[in-house]
Amino acid sequence: MAQFIDKPTLVEAAGTKPKIIKEYIGNVNSKTPGVSLAHMTSPEGWEEPGQTPEFDEYTLVLQGMLNVETKEETFEVSAGQAVITSKGEWVRYSTPRAGGAQYIAVCLPAFTPDTVHRDA
8 A cells, every 4th residue: 555755754863963864764754664764964074883783774875975884894985876784784874074965774674773783
């Protein structure tokens, strides 16, 4: 059955500076546990704690540059580029450059605070 999403829900973000998370599809806004889709806006200098999530994450950068660090390598993902991280893989996201970044994140299954497993 089709479900119309009128507007996103703002979700509180982790990290060093305020980051805006607008969840369109997921556990909060559409009660969809299988997938989440969110538009992120993070400022210059934002960094979140490392995490080892129980979901795959597909990230498309719309504007700016998103730094994606894993145990093996670090990616500088610029506008028009994407990155995939796998469940069970340690990862840390940040936006160190001027202007921050805007990006779309899709998580399978949907993101939850209980399944992200942030570093203490």
